[in-house]
Amino acid sequence: MFVNQFLFLAAVLFCIGVYGVIARKNAVLMLMSIELILNSVNINLLTFAMRNGSTDGHTFALYIIAVAAAEVGVGLGLVLLVYRNKKTISVDELSEMRG
Amino acid sequence: MNMLQENNWLLSVGTFLPLLGVVVLLLTPKASDQMVKLVALVTSIATLAVGVYTALKFDFDQAEKLQFVADAKWISVIKSSYLIGVDGISLPLYLLSMIITLLVVIYSLDHVPSPGKPKAFFSLLLVLQTGMAGTFIAQDLILFFVFFELVLLPMFFLIGVWGGEQRQYASIKFFLYTMFGSALMLVAFLALFFKTGAESFSIPYLIENGGSIAKNIQIWIFAGMFVGFAVKVPMFPFHTWLPDAHTQAPTQGSVILAAILLKLGTYGFVRIALPILPDAAREWAPYIGGLAVIGIIYGALGCLAQTDMKRLIAFSSVAHMGFVMLGISTLTSFGVNAAMFGMVAHGLITGMLFFIAGSVKERYHTLEISKLGGMLTAMPRLGWIFGFCAMASLGLPGLAGFWGEFPAILSAYNPAEGLNETVFRVFMVIAALGTVLAAAYLLWMFQRIAFGTAKNSSSHDHSHSDDLHDVTTFEWIAWTPLLLGILVLGILPNLLFSVFDPAVQITLSAFGG
């Protein structure tokens, strides 16, 4: 199997995700970038699982998917809260506390 | 080092009795001021009683041994135990702390400094007493450290709450300085612990095994301890907290600070640093001696520059502790005896001077020397007591100060073998010059304050001219013991030397006497 391609793909995804988190100011977009990272993780896990022939990777991936869903739920909830109070979802507006 | 176990409850009682008083104070929430004062007074008297009983039970024929030793489990996990005991070195200081506290309490009965709050004030005094007494009896490094630190907070608040104008700056400074020192000291203790095989923190054990540590390591460990103790003493570069603390502290604070707290450092040198790390001590001795004489001259110059009476006395402490450290740095039992005596003498004399400064402040509402004057006409008794203490402080033979000062100088003439004689003889001459400067600033101060005609009109409105009452009853009660002590120890120095000497001999056996 072409393990390395998958790993490479995962790494690329990871980087894109990180870039997104850092570069984006929009809370939703940041959430999505994080999802990218998580998926890159999943790819990694599955790749290794296939290579090693163990199921742990699959299990792990499943858990991650589930938890990611929960996270997104909470995240969107929070974003909504903010939007309700501030009428914006740009996280840079959220710098009331600093120093 | 063999120890005597009987009556081993005495020390614990004597040390923790004040805390009992504190508890009582805390448990009586709506206590009237009179009640509070009564409790404090009774507690300190009881404490002193226990102390005196201890002294009576003390076997002076074997003063070199640790007595009333109690050894209980404390922190077995880190091999530290509740090991306490007194020998000839610690007993006098242990008693001194109790006496001073009692006198301070008596003095405070009608001198609670603003802003009042007698309950908190006396509680802090009592906690302080526990800390001081504990430091002198602790025979386990960790225990020593705990008591050593226990003293900090009460003094911090005594200065910061009941102090003068810049009290907050002074208190923080005092605290940070000391804490810095003790942090390094703790690290040094730990290093010592592991270098001696991580067996025990007990001082006697370490004295037996400390010498086996490699020299260069010893030097580093000693460095850590040195900073810790030198800050407390205080020695030359680390002294700047002292003038501020003394000047800003309330009278009681200054007295305790001068009489006991400064001794914790020097005591640490004698009890811990020297005997446990002899080789390092030999290496360090010249530098300690050098800093000591610098301190002597430097403190004297500092005094000459002062316009504030209390600050002047504070700087004089730097000079006097310089003599003490000089004695210690000779590593001879003669010099260390002198140092021990100097500690007690300085405690009595400078404590007394601070009492006087407090009373002056109370009467004149200022300590500016230029605004004082003619005290002898206004208040002859106070004036003469002041003169007496000034004379004692400049080391007049026949008064206590002399026996700390002159033998220290004498001992510097030939230090323990292995030390460079020439260097120490130079130190001796400088120190002797220091005595002249001491005479200069003390007499100068005395002349400007006590002599001449009273100039209360110039100081400010005449409202206080009726404050110029002579020594009050409470002051008499609080002061007489100190004055007697100064005189008696001056005439019969052997009272103390005979107690110190055997213990010091043992302690310094590593240096060949």
Next chain:
Amino acid sequence: MQTLNIFAAQWVAPTIDYFGLAPELVLAGGLCLVLMLDLFIDERKKWMLTAITSFTLLAAMVPVLMLALSETEVRTMFDGRYVVDNFSLVMKAVFLLAGYVVVLLSSSHIEEGEYWRGEYWFLLLTSLLGMLMMASSRDLVSIFVALEFLSIPAYMLAAWRKRDPKSNEAGVKYFLLGVFASAVMLYGMSLMYGVANSTLLTEIGAKITATGEFSAVHALAVVFVVVGFAFKVSAVPFHTWAPDTYEGAPTPVTAFLSVASKAAGFVALVVLLYTAFPLAQDIWQPFIWVLSALTMTIGNVLALKQHNIVRMIAYSSISQGGFVLMPLAVAGLAGSGTTALRSVVLYMIVYAATNLGVFAIILAVANKTRSGEISSYGGLFSYAPTLGVLMTLFLASLAGIPPLGGWIAKFVAFQSLIQSQSTWGYALAFVGAVNSVVAFGYYGNVMREIWMRPVPDSDTTLISVPGSLKLALVITAGATLVFGILPGVGLQFADLAEIAGAIIR
């Protein structure tokens, strides 16, 4: 597909040791109860929820104690993925007690403003449950799940005051960064799984040690995983979320985060270091060293500049985290592993007691002053002596002054550093010593306000302290004093804490 079937055929249901799981189960039951009741009882009866919550926590303590007393030392289930050993029991006890105190702190606080109390208790319990799981997890997956289990409710708790923009901001920041951090950590975990071909920590440990040297992947994996937990313990430079979140979140939540969730982070970190990469010390020891030094220093110097008490405590707890990390920086060296573990656990215990006490005082004072400014503590001693004295005790303990709890914790930390007798150990000890002095700068500043400053606008109305807070104060102050004067008590627990299957001893 084939493979999957084969595995499916082999699969047998694991035997579950319900006794071992009892604390978690109690907690789970309790939170369901709260959730249910909340729907049915009306506003006036909401106090029942508080009662139930605290009762649940105390009830969960019972099995913990029983487990501790039972003769079977180590209970493992799911072939070693979930372990109940002394270490986990001690930490669970800490979590539960801390949780209980947090409940005490919250009960009066959350009355204010019409927010949903039910959810509050529910979230609190859930997060605690996550922590209990974390204490026992010995597998990457379970650790990850436990982590999210305790984090996600925490995100919501931080933002619990819906209509308070500060609270929102706190929540969002905490959430985004938290998720990001755990994502990075996951990436690390995936790599770890790749190189070790197992998610079971002990096996990972064995695999990593098998080949003496490490590839880049190892380093990358270890670092990313550690980063994930460094974030939880808010170690510099992964601390940035902490001050803002602490300041914005409701104060009891801040207390909870700064004590319990930080402790959880340390638990996971310790477990990983001790069982998963014990012999990769060359990788993580320098990393932890730098983290620890940075954390202490930056935390301190930034705390010096704060005017808001909560924010100051936030930075203070950051720097305290640095002190907890100290011994781990040499944990890999021969002989100092046990001491390091003991130090971490002890520090956690003492720190929890003291810091919760500080927050109790903050809440009590805030009842009157309605302000988080440090200056609002001026002259506290003159009109509320008890609070003043207690606050002084707690701050002094944090500063590590004998004979208060903090000193023994710091002492043991220094001890394990110097025991290693390595240059790095001494160097870090020196840094720590200096920092412990600097720290007093801001603790002393508060003391100064309390004792030496005049009362602002000379309003000396007495402070009414609700009973729950009083209880909390008694517990925390008592603990602080006892740990300080009789350090043996605290050290007993810390000493028997041993991680089953840990390779470092």
Next chain:
Amino acid sequence: MNLLAAETEVLAPLASGWFLENAWLIPVIPAIAFALIILIGKRLPMKGSELGVASMLASLVLSAGAAYQWIQRVNSATEEQFVEPVIKSWSWWRSGGFDFGIGQHIDGLSVVVLFVVAFISTLVQIYSLEYLRGDRRYTHFFAALTLFSGGMLAMVLADNMILFLLGWEIMGLCSFMLIGHWWEEDANSRAALKAFFTVRTGDVGLLVGISMLYFAANDWTQENLGLSGFSIRGISAWALSGEPNSTVIMVAAIALFIASIGKSGQFPLHTWLPDAMAGPTPVSSLLHSSTMVVAGVFLVARLYPVFFVGLDILGSGGNLIMFIGAITIVISAALAFVQNDIKRVLAYSTVSQLGYMMLGLGAGAWLPAVFHIFTHAFFKACLFLGAGSISHSASHHSFDMKRDMGGLRKVMPITFTTWIISTLALCGVFPFSGFFSKDEIIDNVGNNGYNTFMIVGLVGAFMTAAYMTRATYLTFFGEPRGASAGHSSHEPHDAHGSHDSHDTHGDHDDHASHDAHASHGPHESGLLITAPLMILSVLALGSGLLNATPFGESWERMKLWVEPRAVEVVDSTYPGGPGESLFINVPSAEEGSSKSVCGTATPEKGVCYAPKLEHAKFKWSKAMLSMVIVFLGMAVSWILSMLLFTKRDARLVGLTQRVKILGVGHRFLVNKYYLDDLYEKVIVRSVAYPISNAAYWFNQNILDGILHSISNLTRKLSGWVYKNIDQRVVDGTVNNSATFTKSVGTAAQPTQSGKVSQYGALLFSAAAVAALVLVIINT
């Protein structure tokens, strides 16, 4: 040092007695009296003064008894036997293996000084009863006076240097209290401070010297004599034993000598002495006749062997002690010329007399020097008390001779007579006591081969005679002036500098007596004042006979009783009992000191306690020479004074009107100002000013200036150190470290920007960097 029995010879035991054995009581009594006066003095009928007087009387009796028994002891010894001093010692305190003793050491020297001190103190106290009556600090005064005498007595009796130091310092303290007795006036307290401080400066030498001697000598003394290195006896023996390293003992001797310079007001530390006149007159007379200032000389005499060896006394070309002594003689004598304050004249004369003593000691004339201590005490005390009497009863508490005195010989005959006697004694006129001591000194100086110094001594004698005559003339002859003429002279002596008018404070409180003085003019003082004067004058006249060399050996009592015999003592602790001593190898007087056992050579089999000294044979010729010089001085001074004060002579006036040639002289004689100017301008300016004023200027501006500038410098330096070093550097670093920490915080704050994305960036970049670094270092 065991010795073959054959060579030894046991001698009869020396006599001793109760007074000798218990001499230690002498200082103890005043000490106790002091405590009593302080405690209960105020309540006593005579305000505690009676205690003082009584205690001094007791000490006097005891010391007289001791002196008597000492003489017995000496007589009981054979011709050349070493007379053991009576030594008792108790252990005082012990530390680090050092044993500090306390005890008594009675020998000829201590007996003499004891007697003198006790005697003078007693008289002075009696005198003060009257002189200070009504003073506000009457009790304090007597307390201090008593303690002062006690200190001096203790010092004289001391058997070891520690005790010696104790007495020495106590005296310093009391002098501070006494000189500053009227401290309301700034000048007085400053004088007191100056005195104490100057002396204290010298004391550094004492401390250093004692320490050095102790460590140098201790081993030797312990081994050979079983004495500590502090014991005077041990040190003396050690010094002569040939053991000591020459540099060590020299440095020690110099250090000790510095101390005695300070105490005895020798050049250049003499400036405190005239200022010390600020004290009440009895104090001046006590301090400057027999006690305080003598202490320094006594130190040299006591530890003579140390100086003898250390400074190579009897070596050729003189030594430090002689130089200092000589300079002091001339300088201070010259200063005495330009003083108008009678007490300052006496003060300077004291300094120059001390110079004589030092000169004598330096020149190996030990006995004459000690004898001069003895005689000088009497006449100088008498002079001071006389001056006091004048100011008390006649000159209205002023000491200004020019303004407030003159012509007093009629009104105060007793004071006048005693004054004259003492003056003659001071000038050393035969047969007054001064002659026998001072002349002996000069004589011996010459005899030991120091001719230059002998000439200096003679010049000093001349000047002494001159200034004393001037003082006498101004005081007792001519017309009464100012207060003595009965003018109420408040204005003048408020106008003077503080020095002239201290004693006005004497009775601030009873203005009655003050006005009484103002109302009726000068009169003779009361008995309490005159009695001491008379007693002292008698002694001033007679005391010289105790060692009247002119009348042959039999009169040289002092030499017999006081001078320790330079023999080699073999075993001083002989089983036969205390005081018994064996001796061998007596150096004969004929062979020069160089070959003497106890001189420069080292004793073979035993120890020496005193160096071998020669004594000059008395020659009338030399005596005559000095007499002539003295009378010359008197005459010159007298004539000048006459010229000045006989201006109103009627016969002269008539003469000049008839004889034109004398017109010039007439104008000289008539115009008193002219003559005044003549005297002042021509004579004084040509004789006195060039020397004296130069000296005085030097004194005030250079020496005093140096002292003051040193003190100012120290003060400035200290100020600078305090401001710049202490506050700025040392303290500054601390405060700066705090600010630095804060600034670090400020620097770090921007990272806490509050922006999530930046937080994220920081988070990830940190992780990435860490990973990178660790990857690199680990693979």
